[in-house]
Amino acid sequence: MSIETTITRAWQRKAAWLWLLLPISWLYGLLVFLRRQAYRLGMLSSFRAPVPVMVIGNVTVGGSGKTPLIITLVSYLQQQGVKVGVISRGYGGDTSQMPALVTKESLPSTVGDEPCLIVNTTAAPMAVCPNRKQAITTLLNAHPDLQLIIADDGLQHYALQRDIEWIVVDVARGFGNEQLLPTGFLREPIARLKNTTVIYHEKPNGVSALNDSENLAQRLTMQLQPDELYPLLSVDELVELNAAKSAIPLSANAVPSKGDKVHAISGIGYPQRFFATLSTLGFDVIGHPYPDHHNFSLTELLQYTEHPMIVTTKDAVKIRTVLLTEISKINAIKSNESIDSHNGNDIRALINRLWILPVTATLSDTCYQTLQQQLTALDINMATSSHS
Template sequence: MSFAQFIQDAWNKQAKWLIVLRPLSWLYRSGFLLNKKMYQVGIKSSYQAPVPVMVIGNITVGGSGKTPLLIHLVNHLHSLNIRVGVISRGYGGSGPFPAYVNLESEPEVVGDEPCLIVQSTGVPMVVGSNRQHSIESLLSRHCLDLIISDDGLQHLALARQIEWIVLDQNRGLGNQKLLPEGYLREPPSRLKTGTVIEHAAEPTSALNMHLEVALPYLLNAVGSKPFHPEHHFYAVVGIGFPQRFYQTLASIGIHPFQCHEFPDHYEYEIHDLEFEDDYPIITTEKDAVKILPLLKQHSNFKREVWVVPVEAKLSAQCYDVLHHQLQQLGIQIP
């Protein structure tokens, strides 16, 4: 087990030994508050883009459902003929940055999530740690009404007009401690300053979303083949909160399955997919982005790899709030 998996497991279990990391959490908090203060008093300045910016992020480390939400919003904005572009950190990519993402982009260069976003939406997208450079690169190619920042909630160097904070009620806020004692990037009070979208099967807020699961499809398909949930599967997953994927598998009747967890944004090798028997693999769309190139490189790999697609479903109030926020920025909704 890697250290990343070890600490993630401790956070999820709220292990008592995490208290030994409290001095590091105090140090993290001090650094975070100092950086925030420097922006507030003008020692540091934020970049103001020439078009409105919407940030979709979270205050926790690990998966929250942010990427499916972003994909859904981009497709929704496209349906309204709103010209939207996306920027992202490109975590896991090697660059060079800023890098324009298209259908031919490779996950090891631009990151797995950007590849999934562009494949799912066709949206103009640039990735890189310098958000200003990414926005300038995007606007040099496209005339846009709105730019969505994939993550970057804590990136104070970028000014923004809209903030949507995804809160996964399945994980909650854990022990409500900052990194590394807990998995919070910011204090819980941060939720009062943005539009909070509750990710929950049984929500308590009017602003909520859930993930709807579609029928799994075969990644290395030769012709069509029916899916049989009663088969034994190897669940291969490298995301921030793998337990949600396991819950998804159970919800569509997949049992049994053997868990094989890897760190978030893991760079797969073909041996990661090899087992002693011939049971099929089942994985997420995000992991499939990185697994597919391996299957193309190793044409003799015959094990079936199934992918579970999910789509974000939003409450009606989410659209009402979004449209109101856009109209306040001068973006007309038909």
């Protein structure tokens, strides 16, 4: 078990030994405060983009639903005629090849898994680089007509000035012991939520545990709605691979159904949410959590036999690359044995067992109303106020 996984589990159960780390959290908090003040007072320089920037982030470590939210926002803005682009640090990618534009042909190992997912889903212009100024410059050089740039997970990147901030708070997860890293999982104090736009990520059809006194009709909320399972490789892709005389005959398999025992494989920031969603859908879940942005190996995937495997769309981006690469290796030597000693029949069985559970972020009406007001203030006009 990795150190990251150990710490994450300790945060989840509010382990008592975490309080031994409190002096480190105090030091971390002081550094966070001094750094932010340095930017506020101009002691450290920050970049103002030539177009408005909207930052989507959170004050906690781990997944809060930012990526599905960004996908929903980008799709909505595209429908409204707004020319929107996205930037990201490209976590998990090859920084030596950044800044880089993200295309549908980009590999997760080059630009990161989340950027691949965002572009494959929305086809939005996107660039990645740890230096957000370089990412924006690269993006605008390629797409000078953009009206708005959404920065993925740039809340603490104060070197980038922003016009809009949306902070996502996972209501089910809360703030743990409400301590800063490493005692707790807060990147910044809870007070950071003041004077910003807070989006409360709630369970579908659930009742909020935060701000109970607030008028629910005015709450800015989002929910992640699960969609239908679909196979890692589509029927069309299987046909195409077979037409190319693949050394591994591939065929479609029956979709897992309610009551089935399944392996839930997850390398996202908060895998328990994924496991809970599958349980709610009626599956008998065997959960296998991995660190966030984990690079799955073929050996890891092949160990889960007997039952169907269900993964997130984020993990599927990397797993798909792993399997297609292995198929290419096997085909290249025209044998049922791959150069990594994996039997072709094992690969075929693995592909048949793999399924993806997509989720869609659905936002409350007040989220769209707030967005429209914020964009109007920036002289960005949408074609219509409808979000149906």
